[in-house]
Amino acid sequence: MTVKNVLLSLMMLSCAGVAHAQGKLNVVTSTEDLAAIAGEVGGDRISVESIARGYQDPHFVEAKPSFILRMQKADLLIVVGRELEIGWLPPLITQSRNSKVQPGGAGYLDASMQARILDMPTGQVTRAMGDVHPLGNPHYWLDPENGKLIARSIAAKLTELRPNDRAVFEQRLADFTARLDAAEKRWLAQLAPYKGVKVVTYHSSYPNFSERFGLDVIGFVEPRPGIPPTPQHTLDLIGEMKRQNVKVVMVEPYFDLKTPNAIGRETGAQVIVLPPSVGGVKEITDYFKLFDYDVNLLVNALKQATGK
Amino acid sequence: MLVSRRGTRAALVAAFVAIAIPCTAQPVQDPAAAQALRSEIDQLKQDFSARLSALESRLTALEGAQPAGAPGAPPPAPEPAVAAAAPGSQPTAQVPPGAEAGGPSGALPVYGNAAAASKVFNPDMAAIGNFVGAAGKNTVAPLPALALPETELSLQAIVDPYARADFFLSFGEEGVAVEEGFLTFPALPGGLLMKVGRLYQAFGKSNTLHAHILPWVDRPLVTTNLLGGDEPLADAGMSVARLIPNPWLFLEATGQVSRGSGNAVFQGTERSDLSYVGHVHGYHDLSESANIDLGTSYAYGHNSSGVVDGTDLGRLTTSLIGIDGTFRWRPLQRAIYHSFLGRSEVIWSRREQPDGRQDANGFYVSGDYQFARRWFAGLRFDRSERAVDASVHDTGQSMVVTYWPSEFSQVRGQYRRTTYAEGPTANEFLFQFQFAIGAHGAHPF
Numbered sequence: 001m002t003v004k005n006v007l008l009s010l011m012m013l014s015c016a017g018v019a020h021a022q023g024k025l026n027v028v029t030s031t032e033d034l035a036a037i038a039g040e041v042g043g044d045r046i047s048v049e050s051i052a053r054g055y056q057d058p059h060f061v062e063a064k065p066s067f068i069l070r071m072q073k074a075d076l077l078i079v080v081g082r083e084l085e086i087g088w089l090p091p092l093i094t095q096s097r098n099s100k101v102q103p104g105g106a107g108y109l110d111a112s113m114q115a116r117i118l119d120m121p122t123g124q125v126t127r128a129m130g131d132v133h134p135l136g137n138p139h140y141w142l143d144p145e146n147g148k149l150i151a152r153s154i155a156a157k158l159t160e161l162r163p164n165d166r167a168v169f170e171q172r173l174a175d176f177t178a179r180l181d182a183a184e185k186r187w188l189a190q191l192a193p194y195k196g197v198k199v200v201t202y203h204s205s206y207p208n209f210s211e212r213f214g215l216d217v218i219g220f221v222e223p224r225p226g227i228p229p230t231p232q233h234t235l236d237l238i239g240e241m242k243r244q245n246v247k248v249v250m251v252e253p254y255f256d257l258k259t260p261n262a263i264g265r266e267t268g269a270q271v272i273v274l275p276p277s278v279g280g281v282k283e284i285t286d287y288f289k290l291f292d293y294d295v296n297l298l299v300n301a302l303k304q305a306t307g308k
Numbered sequence: 309m310l311v312s313r314r315g316t317r318a319a320l321v322a323a324f325v326a327i328a329i330p331c332t333a334q335p336v337q338d339p340a341a342a343q344a345l346r347s348e349i350d351q352l353k354q355d356f357s358a359r360l361s362a363l364e365s366r367l368t369a370l371e372g373a374q375p376a377g378a379p380g381a382p383p384p385a386p387e388p389a390v391a392a393a394a395p396g397s398q399p400t401a402q403v404p405p406g407a408e409a410g411g412p413s414g415a416l417p418v419y420g421n422a423a424a425a426s427k428v429f430n431p432d433m434a435a436i437g438n439f440v441g442a443a444g445k446n447t448v449a450p451l452p453a454l455a456l457p458e459t460e461l462s463l464q465a466i467v468d469p470y471a472r473a474d475f476f477l478s479f480g481e482e483g484v485a486v487e488e489g490f491l492t493f494p495a496l497p498g499g500l501l502m503k504v505g506r507l508y509q510a511f512g513k514s515n516t517l518h519a520h521i522l523p524w525v526d527r528p529l530v531t532t533n534l535l536g537g538d539e540p541l542a543d544a545g546m547s548v549a550r551l552i553p554n555p556w557l558f559l560e561a562t563g564q565v566s567r568g569s570g571n572a573v574f575q576g577t578e579r580s581d582l583s584y585v586g587h588v589h590g591y592h593d594l595s596e597s598a599n600i601d602l603g604t605s606y607a608y609g610h611n612s613s614g615v616v617d618g619t620d621l622g623r624l625t626t627s628l629i630g631i632d633g634t635f636r637w638r639p640l641q642r643a644i645y646h647s648f649l650g651r652s653e654v655i656w657s658r659r660e661q662p663d664g665r666q667d668a669n670g671f672y673v674s675g676d677y678q679f680a681r682r683w684f685a686g687l688r689f690d691r692s693e694r695a696v697d698a699s700v701h702d703t704g705q706s707m708v709v710t711y712w713p714s715e716f717s718q719v720r721g722q723y724r725r726t727t728y729a730e731g732p733t734a735n736e737f738l739f740q741f742q743f744a745i746g747a748h749g750a751h752p753f
Contacts, residue, residue, distance in 0.1 A: 053596070053640055055640065055641045056640045056641065056643060057643060057644055060643055060644050060751070061643075062636075062638065062643075062751075062753055063750065063751070063753045064591070064593065064599060064753065065558040065560070065591040065601075065753075066558055066591065066592075066593050066599075068551070068558065069551070069558055072499070072551065083748070086748050086750070087748065087749075087750055087751045088750060088751060089750075090750050091750045091753070093494075094472065094492060094494045094501075095494070095501060096494070096495075097494065097495055097496075097499045097500065097501055097551065098495060099494075099495030102469075102494060102495060103466070104469065127714075127716060127745075130714070131714070131715060226714065226715060227714060228681050228682065253641060254641055254642065254643065254644065256642070256645060256681075
């Protein structure tokens with residue numbers, strides 16, 4: 001490495017810096033769902049990258065130093081909020097050396113601020129309830145209506161950061177909303193015959209999904225949020241499922257299938273691995289495919305279970 | 309110049325008034341007509357002030373709709389049909405009737421509201437209890453049968469737009485101590501991360517970890533023998549860390565300057581006897597599930613071996629060199645069920661003493677495997693010479709099993725066999741209950 005080479009690479013680095021300043025907005029999101037929606041709104045005006053993978057439990061992501069490098073270069077950080085990322089994102093933000101993405105900074109967006117949040121605890125909250133989220137259930141993106149609200153707040157934030165591209169973001173937001181409206185009608189129609197059907201889920205990841213598509217979640221494989229299944233709770237759940245004739249158990253891809261399968265054998269219910277996030281399985285590459293996949297999987301399971 | 313111009317203007321106004329008054333007054337002799345004219349002027353005055361108020365309130369309304377400094381900003385997005393109550397939104401009151409003109413239009417914020425509790429600004433608080441019991445025989449370094457050697461209280465919050473603060477207070481059997489208490493500036497120019505306060509010194513890996521994060525009940529022998537005891541090396545000072553940009557890996561360099569007399573290793577007697585710590589570590593993702601972390605550290609400061617009758621005659625120093633390596637494996641899709649962490653640290657101590665320099669070294673190797681969601685099993689092998697006498701060494705072997713009822717508590721058992729330089733071998737069983745209440749802290753990495 002000669003002095004000339006060093007100088008050359010320094011020049012290249014500084015050129016890259018200039019190109020970066022005028023080029024795409026560098027967006028980092030905590031989950032792949034937010035990355036997918038940001039991509040819909042931002043199009044080619046942004047580059048977007050997610051920290052967590054869709055097949056990973058978003059509560060338990062490791063704060064790897066390589067994520068610090070990504071956040072250091074970010075112009076905008078979009079988080080799910082509602083304390084979903086409380087176990088791993090704060091140290092990454094502190095170490096990012098990036099004033100833009102600090103909470104309250106111009107490049108920090110909590111996507112939950114405009115969304116419809118369910119399971120807001122009322123009354124006393126204690127950890128005897130398990131790992132409860134005192135600010136409401138953070139899995140709110142699993143409702144296309146919330147998808148639109150998330151997209152709207154992302155569009156507003158992108159416009160704030162890049163006022164010149166306002167027309168692009170507005171047009172892309174309108175287009176995304178229209179396509180989502182159409183797709184939502186289709187998904188609702190697919191699930192309409194099963195309205196009010198009773199299901200069990202592993203963790204409380206699907207309250208918004210269930211509300212939108214008319215599922216009735218009567219119980220969870222976890223005795224309490226974040227607490228692994230216990231034999232007594234599993235027996236109680238099996239009894240309750242038999243009483244109420246529950247035929248579907250929905251499991252997130254990052255949970256062990258041993259207990260759900262045992263419940264399935266006892267009750268005759270089908271156990272389906274229903275990804276709650278974009279990237280949960282390879283085929284789910286965007287926000288539309290997430291619902292396409294989940295709705296199809298659920299409809300097939302319900303068809304077999306109910307014969308409808 | 310200014311004065312004379314003002315004088316000129318005053319003179320002109322006076323002349324105008326002098327001319328105007330006789331001009332308007334002279335032709336009007338009728339008192340009734342004068343009265344009519346006066347009321348007309350009053351009427352005009354009232355109209356004028358009313359219109360002025362109206363214009364002013366329109367201006368205020370316009371300014372309110374479009375924040376200053378954002379000309380050409382987009383119109384605000386229409387309110388979502390179903391919006392959760394935005395945190396931090398101010399309760400509002402109606403503008404009292406008759407107060408519209410001139411004042412800000414629309415709803416006014418209400419201050420001093422009892423519901424707007426200022427406790428939202430309280431720091432995140434947590435208390436971590438650490439209960440340790442010991443059984444078996446140890447004549448060299450015995451632990452009490454049952455004890456609560458440490459209760460840690462953490463207070464953490466953002467100070468202002470520029471800094472955050474973290475306090476870790478330790479309540480032990482000897483009293484209260486500030487384990488760490490520091491201010492962090494996360495976004496200084498030049499990509500620097502600065503901390504000021506009492507800090508765990510950035511020497512190696514396990515020295516930077518609080519007791520409740522360790523995968524063992526105790527600390528390794530190398531910490532006890534070369535870093536001055538069961539507590540990590542800590543001191544009051546400043547720390548600056550910077551990322552070193554390169555295309556291959558995460559590389560961070562940290563430099564610390566401290567008082568040099570705040571712990572068992574460095575005990576300088578003069579104000580200028582500062583201690584210095586430098587640490588460089590590199591991190592690389594081998595795959596999405598596995599990664600490796602390598603570091604090297606250096607520390608330098610004055611020790612107390614040259615002090616005779618309170619006077620530092622010897623001016624003797626200690627320098628420490630350390631290397632550490634960590635390998636982690638955690639498959640992403642089953643991250644909550646299985647993981648492995650392997651770690652080793654080697655430390656060399658160069659301690660000047662009146663009887664000559666003692667070159668001691670020591671190391672540990674440990675591995676921890678998570679074999680179920682709540683279960684961990686680990687092994688550790690220790691060997692360390694002693695900083696004050698490098699000719700003797702202690703060795704130890706440990707087996708650890710940890711059970712996590714939840715994220716907020718853990719129960720641990722450790723079988724420890726230590727062969728001390730003095731001769732006796734201690735076979736002990738240590739057990740520990742750890743429990744955290746309060747704010748949800750970040751998981752360590």
